[in-house]
Amino acid sequence: TYAWDFCDSDLSVLPSASLESTISASNFLGNIEVVQSSTGAWYGFGVSRDNSKIYRLSYGGSLMFSSGTAEELVISGSNVVSPYDIEVVNQGGNWYGFVANSGGTLTKLSFGSSLSNLNVTGTSYSGLGLSTPRYLEVEQEGGNYYAVVSNFGSSKLTIINLGSDLATITPSVQDVTITGGSGLLGLSVEKEGSTWYGLVASFSNSKVYRVDFGSVLNDAVTADKVVDISSKISGLDKPTDVSILGSTGVVFLQQNIATGLKRLVFGSGLGGDPVVTTVSGTPAGYSNIFGIDFAFQGTDWVGFGANFSSKSVYRVIFPKKCEVDLGSVDITSAEPGGVKYVSSGTKYVRLTGTHSGGSKASLLKSLEVSSGTSPDIDFSYT
Numbered sequence: 001t002y003a004w005d006f007c008d009s010d011l012s013v014l015p016s017a018s019l020e021s022t023i024s025a026s027n028f029l030g031n032i033e034v035v036q037s038s039t040g041a042w043y044g045f046g047v048s049r050d051n052s053k054i055y056r057l058s059y060g061g062s063l064m065f066s067s068g069t070a071e072e073l074v075i076s077g078s079n080v081v082s083p084y085d086i087e088v089v090n091q092g093g094n095w096y097g098f099v100a101n102s103g104g105t106l107t108k109l110s111f112g113s114s115l116s117n118l119n120v121t122g123t124s125y126s127g128l129g130l131s132t133p134r135y136l137e138v139e140q141e142g143g144n145y146y147a148v149v150s151n152f153g154s155s156k157l158t159i160i161n162l163g164s165d166l167a168t169i170t171p172s173v174q175d176v177t178i179t180g181g182s183g184l185l186g187l188s189v190e191k192e193g194s195t196w197y198g199l200v201a202s203f204s205n206s207k208v209y210r211v212d213f214g215s216v217l218n219d220a221v222t223a224d225k226v227v228d229i230s231s232k233i234s235g236l237d238k239p240t241d242v243s244i245l246g247s248t249g250v251v252f253l254q255q256n257i258a259t260g261l262k263r264l265v266f267g268s269g270l271g272g273d274p275v276v277t278t279v280s281g282t283p284a285g286y287s288n289i290f291g292i293d294f295a296f297q298g299t300d301w302v303g304f305g306a307n308f309s310s311k312s313v314y315r316v317i318f319p320k321k322c323e324v325d326l327g328s329v330d331i332t333s334a335e336p337g338g339v340k341y342v343s344s345g346t347k348y349v350r351l352t353g354t355h356s357g358g359s360k361a362s363l364l365k366s367l368e369v370s371s372g373t374s375p376d377i378d379f380s381y382t
Contacts, residue, residue, distance in 0.1 A: 003296075004331040005350045006324045006339055011250045011301065013319050015261070017286045020304070020315040023070040027051040029311050031135065031241075031291030032304040034063065035088045037095075037115045042297070044304060046070065046313065047083045049102065054080060054109070056118065057313065063295060063302045067313075071118055073109070078124035080107050085291065087138045088115070089145070091166045098147055098162075100133040106147065106160065108169065128173050130158055135241070135291065137189045138162070139217060141196070146217045148189050150200055155181035157200065157211070159218050176221045178202065178209050180228060186241030186254065186291060189213075190270065197270040199251060201239035206230070208239055208253065212271065232273045233264065241291040244270070245301055246352065252303070257288045261316075286314055298326070322347050341369045 023029055026048035033045045044057035044067060054075070057067035082102035086109075089096055097109035097120070106128060110121045131153030138147050145162040157176040162169050178184060183204030190197055196213035212225040230236055233253070241254040251264040251274065264274035292305040294316075303316035325340040341347060347369050 001354045002332055002334055003352045003354070004333075004336055005248075005296075005352075006326070006331075006341075006347070007320065007322045011245065011248060011263070011318060015303070015316045015318045017305075017314045017316045020313045021057060021067050021070065022310070022312050023048070023055050023057075023306075024311055025051075025070070025072070026053065026055060026311045028308045029306040029313075030083075030308065031085045032057075032293055032306050032313055033086045033088055033097075034293050034295040034302075034304050035115070036295070036297075038090065038093070039114075041115070042295075043088075043115050044313070045086050045088060045097065046306060047086050047099070049082050049084055052079060052081055052083060054083065054086060054097070054099070056115075063297050063300075063315070064317075074119045075109065075122045076119070078107060078122040080109075080122065081105065083107070084133065085135045087136055087147070089138050089140075089166070091145070094167065096166050098136060098138055100130070100136045100149055102132055102134075104128070104130040104133065106130070106133075106136075106149070106171070108166070110167075123169075125160075125169065125171050128158060128160060128171060129175065131156070133158070134184065135186050137187065139189055139191075139196075141191075141217045148187065148198065148217070150184040150187045152183050152185065152203075155179065155184065157184070157187065157198070161218050174218045174220065176211060176213075176226070177223070178211075178226055179223060180205070180207065181209060182207075186239070186243075188242045188244040188251070189217075190244040190246070192270050195271070197244075199242045199244060199270075201242050201253070203238055203240055206236050206238050208233060208236065208242065210270070229274065233262065233276050235262070235276075240289070243292060243294050243303075245294055246296060248350065252292065252294065254289060254292050254305070257290060257308075260286065261292070289314070292316065298331070344369050344371055 027050035030047040042059040046055040054073040055070040095111035099107040131151040136149040143164045147160040149158045159174045181202040186201040198211040207230040238256040253262040288307045288309040289305040294303045323342040
């Protein structure tokens with residue numbers, strides 16, 4: 001499959017944050033997971049730790065719409081207990097939410113065929129060796145699914161093999177020791193070429209680590225594959241979350257609960273060193289944010305973060321540096337046509353290709369747009 005971004009340079013512009021909604025019934029509102037359903041509708045899922053609730057926000061066809069009133073999921077079977085993070089995935093037309101519970105368990109929420117369902121069934125899994133788990137990501141590698149979980153109570157990541165059928169899970173685990181890590185919080189995992197990389201925020205000692213998982217997520221990771229990259233990140237202060245924005249080479253790091261965001265650019269790939277740009281100018285009130293989640297919609301990256309104290313959800317938007325009129329252009333086509341820019345100048349276009357096995361490759365090219373017809377964009381990759 002293909003994905004075109006005709007305004008790739010937007011990520012270099014300082015984002016703005018605005019109050020999107022308030023989940024007044026929540027108690028210590030944590031991460032907001034944003035996902036697009038198979039019908040095209042967008043949903044956000046907010047995790048409320050201290051009253052053990054999950055709330056759903058409904059955005060309709062655009063993340064720029066207001067979500068309206070949050071709705072509580074009604075969970076039958078095994079409930080969530082002091083949840084901290086949720087990851088929502090689809091397999092075979094059925095939706096599942098995986099929740100990291102602070103007490104050391106993992107809960108699977110089964111939505112059925114639609115995320116519009118508020119009544120879900122919970123199944124909990126224990127004995128996984130989790131120690132105050134905090135953040136998790138679920139990835140597919142080959143025929144299997146894996147949950148990668150950070151542990152605040154230990155210096156380890158836990159990789160849970162969920163198997164090939166999410167409806168019937170018999171989990172097995174593999175630990176990755178983050179030597180020197182202390183109070184692990186946010187993490188982000190991305191496959192670049194044939195290699196899986198992870199970035200993890202170590203809150204208690206203000207560090208960020210990179211993990212080279214290799215080509216298979218649950219292979220044993222040797223100590224030399226875990227690298228402390230903190231010295232490359234100036235002004236690092238109690239990081240709480242980290243988000244790799246797909247194949248853009250851009251990473252956003254949530255600093256402390258009051259400091260805001262840092263922008264890291266891995267120009268030579270996730271295996272190289274980042275260049276740091278401090279992101280500032282976020283409005284008053286954007287504080288007490290632990291986690292931030294980004295989603296790609298059309299040509300835009302949109303982020304969501306929750307203020308655990310005020311129970312407010314903030315939307316983070318990157319202003320348009322280059323304005324583009326896509327009209328009816330299919331950005332998933334191998335050769336999209338009819339793209340129109342509303343101004344001339346240097347534009348950056350990125351093409352990301354995803355193999356059926358899940359591996360990705362991304363190429364970026366610049367082009368000069370005049371008042372006439374822009375040149376063809378020719379990409380080749382071996």
